[in-house]
Amino acid sequence: ILAEKRLLVTGAAGFIGSNFCHYWLKNHPQGILAAYDVLSYAGNHHNLDGLESHPGFHFVQGDINDAALVESSLRAHDINVIVHFAAESHVDRSIHDPDAFIQTNIVGTHTLLKMAKSLWLDGPEGPVPHRFHHISTDEVYGTLGPKDPAFREDTPYAPNSPYAASKAGSDHLVRAYQHTYGLSTTTSNCSNNYGPYHFPEKLIPLIIVNILHNKALPIYGDGQQIRDWLYVEDHCRGIVAILEQGREGESYNIGGCNEWANIDIVQLVCRKMDALFASNPRWSEQYPQAAPALGRNSEELIQYVRDRPGHDRRYAIDADKITRELAFEPAVDFPTGIQRTILWYLEHPQWWQQVMDGSYRHWLDTQYGAV
Ligand code: NAD
Numbered sequence: 001i002l003a004e005k006r007l008l009v010t011g012a013a014g015f016i017g018s019n020f021c022h023y024w025l026k027n028h029p030q031g032i033l034a035a036y037d038v039l040s041y042a043g044n045h046h047n048l049d050g051l052e053s054h055p056g057f058h059f060v061q062g063d064i065n066d067a068a069l070v071e072s073s074l075r076a077h078d079i080n081v082i083v084h085f086a087a088e089s090h091v092d093r094s095i096h097d098p099d100a101f102i103q104t105n106i107v108g109t110h111t112l113l114k115m116a117k118s119l120w121l122d123g124p125e126g127p128v129p130h131r132f133h134h135i136s137t138d139e140v141y142g143t144l145g146p147k148d149p150a151f152r153e154d155t156p157y158a159p160n161s162p163y164a165a166s167k168a169g170s171d172h173l174v175r176a177y178q179h180t181y182g183l184s185t186t187t188s189n190c191s192n193n194y195g196p197y198h199f200p201e202k203l204i205p206l207i208i209v210n211i212l213h214n215k216a217l218p219i220y221g222d223g224q225q226i227r228d229w230l231y232v233e234d235h236c237r238g239i240v241a242i243l244e245q246g247r248e249g250e251s252y253n254i255g256g257c258n259e260w261a262n263i264d265i266v267q268l269v270c271r272k273m274d275a276l277f278a279s280n281p282r283w284s285e286q287y288p289q290a291a292p293a294l295g296r297n298s299e300e301l302i303q304y305v306r307d308r309p310g311h312d313r314r315y316a317i318d319a320d321k322i323t324r325e326l327a328f329e330p331a332v333d334f335p336t337g338i339q340r341t342i343l344w345y346l347e348h349p350q351w352w353q354q355v356m357d358g359s360y361r362h363w364l365d366t367q368y369g370a371v
C-alpha cells in the first residue's frame with residue numbers, strides 16, 4: 001500500500017506495543033519508528049531496551065490527549081502510518097476507575113484521529129498517502145454462551161465492562177473518520193495475548209510470578225471463564241499483515257483458534273513450571289522460594305476468589321476473514337508459547353522485579369521528571 005512506512009506507534013512501551021516495536025525493527029532495521037507513550041503505570045521504558053541502536057528509532061514521552069505534541073511528533077518524523085495501541089487496558093481497573101478509560105481510550109483516540117486528519121487530509125498540498133491502524137479487542141462483542149458461534153467482524157457490538165465500552169467507542173470513532181472524512185483506517189480486534197513483557201497484574205504472568213514467590217494463585221469464581229489466547233508475536237504478525245495488505249475501512253479479527261478455561265490455563269502453567277524446576281536445578285538455585293523449589297506441587301497454591309462483577313463467560317474469535325484475505329495464521333501453538341513465556345520470566349527476573357517494586361518508576365522520574 002505505502003512503499004515506505006514511517007510509523008508512529010502509540011502505547012509503544014506497553015506489553016503488545018513494545019513487542020510490536022521489537023518485531024517491526026527486527027524486520028525493518030533501517031525503518032523510521034517513533035515510539036509514543038505517556039509511561040503510565042503500565043508503560044515501561046525498559047520494554048524498549050535495545051532499540052536505541054536503530055538509526056530510525058525515536059522515543060517520545062507523551063499523552064495521546066496532547067494534541068500539540070501528537071502533531072509535532074507526526075511532523076518531526078514525517079509519519080505516514082499510525083499504529084495505535086495506547087489504552088488503559090485492565091478490565092478490573094476499569095471497574096474501579098472508569099474515568100481514565102474514557103479519557104484515554106475514547107477522547108485520546110479522537111485526538112489522534114483529529115490530528116491525523118488535519119495533517120494527512122487537510123494540509124496545504126491536499127491529501128497525502130497514509131494509514132491509521134487501530135488496535136482493539138474481542139471484548140467489544142460482549143459474551144458468548146458455550147455453544148454460540150465465535151465472534152465475526154459483523155457480530156453486533158455489546159460491550160459489558162467499562163473497558164470494553166471505551167474500546168467499542170474508539171472503534172466507532174475510527175470507523176466514522178473513515179466513513180465521513182475518508183481517513184484511511186483499518187482496525188483489528190484481537191483475543192487475549194500472552195508472552196514477554198506482560199504486566200504481572202494479568203493472569204499468566206501473575207501466576208508465574210506468584211509460583212516463584214510461593215504465593216496463592218487467585219482464580220475468579222469457578223475458573224470456567226473461557227478466552228481465546230494468542231502468542232503476542234503472532235498478534236504482531238497479524239497487524240503487519242493488515243498494514244501490508246489490509247483493505248481500507250475494514251476491520252479484521254485476529255485470534256488463536258485456541259479456547260481455554262482460566263482454571264485449565266493455571267493448571268497448565270503450574271505443570272510446566274513444576275516440570276521446568278524438576279528438569280533443571282538452576283531454577284531452584286535461582287528461585288529458592290518458588291513452590292516447586294520448596295518441594296510443593298504448584299497447583300496446591302490455587303485459591304478461588306469472589307468473581308469479578310459482570311465477568312464475561314466466554315470469548316471466541318472467528319478469524320476466517322484475515323486467514324482468507326491476508327493468508328494470516330498463528331504460528332505458535334499454546335503449549336510452546338506458554339513454555340517460551342515461562343522461560344522468559346525465569347530468565348528476566350530484573351524486568352518483573354523492577355515492575356513490581358517500582359524502581360523503574362524511580363529511574364523514570366530521574367530521566368524524565370515526575371510523570
Ligand atoms: P498495556 O496496558 O500493557 O499498554 C498500554 C500502553 O499505553 C502503556 O505503555 C501505557 O503507558 C500507554 N498509555 C496509556 N495511556 C496513554 C495515553 N493517554 N497516552 C499515551 N500512552 C498511553 O496494554 P496492552 O495489553 O499492550 O494493550 C495494547 C492495546 O491492545 C490496547 O489498545 C488494548 O485494548 C489492545 N488489546 C490488548 C489485548 C491483550 O490481551 N493485552 C488483547 C486485545 C487488544
